Each structure stands twice: as structure tokens, then as C-alpha cells.
Amino acid sequence: MERPQNSVVRTPPNSTAVQRRSKSKSYRQSYRSCLGAASRLGLTPGLTARRLNSSRRALKSHIITEKVNPDHLALLVKREWRLSYITPLHQFRHTQLKRYSRQLSAFIAAEKQQGVAVEVEGSQSGFRVSFSVVQGLAATDDDAETVLIQIFSRPVFAKQDEPQKSVWSGWLTCINGNPEYLQSLPKGFTSLPLFGGSGAEVLTSLVKSWFQQTFDCCFGPLEINHTSLQWLAALWTNCHTESNLQHLKMIWTLPVVPPLQITYTINPQDAWELWMSVRKDRLEKTEDEEEAGSIDIEEVMRFVQGLKSHFYRHFRLDLSAGNLNQVSTALGSAKFSGKIKISNSRYMITTLTLLTECALLKMPV
Structure with a gap:
């Protein structure tokens, strides 16, 4: 069972409500214009002058089992994740995860009614979505808490008392994100630049589509160069x-x-x-x-x-x-190709720090 969510989940201070919608809209539109220009010129989007850090601390052993929910940790390790980068989320709130769970569930159901083939491992009776916070991974005050997403389903011919099984998992995180970049974001934006998904590609596409429509963000493939x-x-x-x-x-x-x-x-x-x-x-x-x-x-x-x-x-x-x-x-x-598997939680923080850096370097602005 999942532990009760803590009411003091932290969203960084620069993601408070936006006062001037027009300014935020123009900022979000700049993501798309920059993406288009970069692709036409054959350049890496956005921060093309930046490179990976030329020096970094050696991997440190972090005993995070005392801080992170063991169920969450068991899900994150020893599983292969396909990575993407995601631009800052507009008006995302860590305190609204239950509402997001209902909205994404309804979105998947609506897509299924419109004929989108979302069956996974045979016919499914329906999908239930769960958003939760993985507390204990954020390394600095500028990092937003990691968000875990799980999609559950039960086959049509399963027994009535048979529990739903997880058919897709994903997460968004920011570990030791570049402070200058994070602090430069306008109010109302939350940066969780590193996205990992594991499961049917059609569900990954639906999750990304819902995020893009709900938080006006963009996804892109994240190769590990x-x-x-x-x-x-x-x-x-x-x-x-x-x-x-x-x-x-x-x-x-x-x-x-x-x-x-x-x-x-x-x-x-x-x-x-x-x-x-x-x-x-x-x-x-x-x-x-x-x-x-x-x-x-x-x-x-x-x-x-x-x-x-x-x-x-x-x-x-x-x-x-x-x-x-x-x-x-x-x-x-x-x-x-952008696939990662972390087999030892003791070195998860430093590995995710490198991958967060890779994701931020792909940001279009």
C-alpha cells in the first residue's frame, strides 16, 4: 500500500500563481519557436553554447532507503526506463496530484472511446491512474520533488476480487538542477526536466499528450550521448x-x-x-x-x-x-538510445544528477 501523502510537499517558490497571463503565454510560445528554428538549422535546441560539466564529484553512496518510500524505490530500481526531456510545466502543483490522477484516467478513457487502441496484454476493463510524490530524492531547495505516475488495469476476464496490476510506470524528476536556469524561470513554472517511462508505447504517448495539453509543455527524445x-x-x-x-x-x-x-x-x-x-x-x-x-x-x-x-x-x-x-x-x-537502468539505489542520486544535466541541456530556451 502507498503511504499517505505528506501535506508539506515542496514545489519550488518560483512556481507560484502567474499574475500576467499574456507574459506567460508568450514565454511558453518561445519554446515552440525555438524548437522549430533549432530543427531547421540542424542545431541542438536552446542552450547550444553549453556543454556537460567538465568536472564533477565522484559518485557518492547515498543511503536513501531511510528517506524514500521503499515501494517507490523498488519501482525505480532494476527496471529499464526510456528517457525524454520535458520543458517546464505551467501551473503544475504537487498539491493537486489526486486531481491529476482523475484527469489522466478520464483522458485515457476518452481516447479509448474514440478508438485509440490502448489495450495492454489483452483486453482491459479500464485504467486507473495514480500520481504520487517520491520524497527524499530532491538534492537542493531549487529541485522540485520527484513525481511518480502509475497506470493500473485489470483484464476483462479477471476475477472480480483480483487486484488491478500496474501496466505502465513513469516519473518526472530534477536532481541537482542548474540553479541559474531554475531560478530564471518565470513564476508559475515548475521544472521537472527528466522524464522516464516504462510500459506500452501507446500509454507513454497518451501520458505525454495529456501533459502537453494540461501544462503547455513539450517533450523530446533524450539520447545519452x-x-x-x-x-x-x-x-x-x-x-x-x-x-x-x-x-x-x-x-x-x-x-x-x-x-x-x-x-x-x-x-x-x-x-x-x-x-x-x-x-x-x-x-x-x-x-x-x-x-x-x-x-x-x-x-x-x-x-x-x-x-x-x-x-x-x-x-x-x-x-x-x-x-x-x-x-x-x-x-x-x-x-x-536513451534507455537507463539503475540497479543500485545507493548511487541513484549522482546518476540522476548527470541525466538531469543532460535533460536541461536539451531545453530549447
Whole structure:
């Protein structure tokens, strides 16, 4: 059973009611105009001058089981999520989640009546939606609390006392979001830029459509690019002594005809020793604990280059000519296509911080 919702759920202060509707409307319209211009020019939307942080703190172990509802945590980990970015929500309120549950349920029912095929795993008697807050994940005062969405249904021929089963799950989150960006938003907007969905694609589309109509926002695909995948490979390897990696698997695609896919699996101890050889200079030269705990992009690149050089010595194939498409360890897996699985809740915060950063970089304005 879900725990009762706390009445002190936090929506950041900059999302209070809008006084001047016309100003808000023009701001929301700028999202669409920017999206269109960026796509015509072949550019990354919006903050094209910005890049991923070149330095970040190493993955920290956060014992969040004491702060986060265990049922919510069990749902979030060990499941693959397809990621999207979502622009700020207009007039979204964490205190109105019960109302949103009823509205989305009615929206799905209306779409079904109009002939939209929303059956999942056979005929369904109906769908029930539940919105809830995942308290305990927000890392700063500027971060809005994570929102979890679940869609339940019962097959038509199920027994009357048989409980409804979850057929779709999703969440919206903002972990360690860029404070300058979040504080610059006009009043009435809540930023939950990272969206994950798991379940039938038709239900994902319906949920996105309802959000767009209700909160005047836009969704877009969120790939985990080459650089972000390398960051995850290094950050996860850095955790080896605390949580055994079991393996470091990287999947590369080389641009030959037909394309050649290479699965490169590295022994965890070998990966750890290579990583420590890369980190050796920083750890020896600094006595500052905070400085020693940070990781630079140059270290990440040297680590990945070391792995590629080792592969070349053995197989005479240069992975630098290809693209990194997937990274996986016992802590989780990430794919260029925008799929993520977090297998260890202790490192969820830092992983979601990186993904939040990726999502904010896709914001059109």
C-alpha cells in the first residue's frame, strides 16, 4: 500500500500563481519557436553554447532507503526506463496530484472511446491512474520533488476480487538542477526536466499528450550521448571498491558495411587498476579531500583511451573510429538510445544528477 501523502510537499517558490497571463503565454510560445528554428538549422535546441560539466564529484553512496518510500524505490530500481526531456510545466502543483490522477484516467478513457487502441496484454476493463510524490530524492531547495505516475488495469476476464496490476510506470524528476536556469524561470513554472517511462508505447504517448495539453509543455527524445556514456563508465568504475562492478561492458559500433557491433567486456579489477593509474597524479598532488574527490573530463578520456588502446593491441581494431552505444555494470546500464537502468539505489542520486544535466541541456530556451 502507498503511504499517505505528506501535506508539506515542496514545489519550488518560483512556481507560484502567474499574475500576467499574456507574459506567460508568450514565454511558453518561445519554446515552440525555438524548437522549430533549432530543427531547421540542424542545431541542438536552446542552450547550444553549453556543454556537460567538465568536472564533477565522484559518485557518492547515498543511503536513501531511510528517506524514500521503499515501494517507490523498488519501482525505480532494476527496471529499464526510456528517457525524454520535458520543458517546464505551467501551473503544475504537487498539491493537486489526486486531481491529476482523475484527469489522466478520464483522458485515457476518452481516447479509448474514440478508438485509440490502448489495450495492454489483452483486453482491459479500464485504467486507473495514480500520481504520487517520491520524497527524499530532491538534492537542493531549487529541485522540485520527484513525481511518480502509475497506470493500473485489470483484464476483462479477471476475477472480480483480483487486484488491478500496474501496466505502465513513469516519473518526472530534477536532481541537482542548474540553479541559474531554475531560478530564471518565470513564476508559475515548475521544472521537472527528466522524464522516464516504462510500459506500452501507446500509454507513454497518451501520458505525454495529456501533459502537453494540461501544462503547455513539450517533450523530446533524450539520447545519452557518447560523452555521457564515458562519464558513466568512469563514475561507475570509481565505485568498484564499495560495490563490486562484476563487469564493465561496453558496446561499440564501427562504421563499416555492414556496421560492426563489438561487445567489449573488461574484468572489474583490471578496469579499477587502469582507473587508479589515471587518478594517481591527482591523488598524489593534492591533500584537499574535496579536490581529490572530483573527477575531470580529461581523466575520463584517458581512462577510455586506455581501454581502447588495450583492445587495439589484442585485436587490431581502433574503437576510436566508432561510437560507444552502451555501458553496463552491476550498478546499472545506459544506452545511447536513451534507455537507463539503475540497479543500485545507493548511487541513484549522482546518476540522476548527470541525466538531469543532460535533460536541461536539451531545453530549447
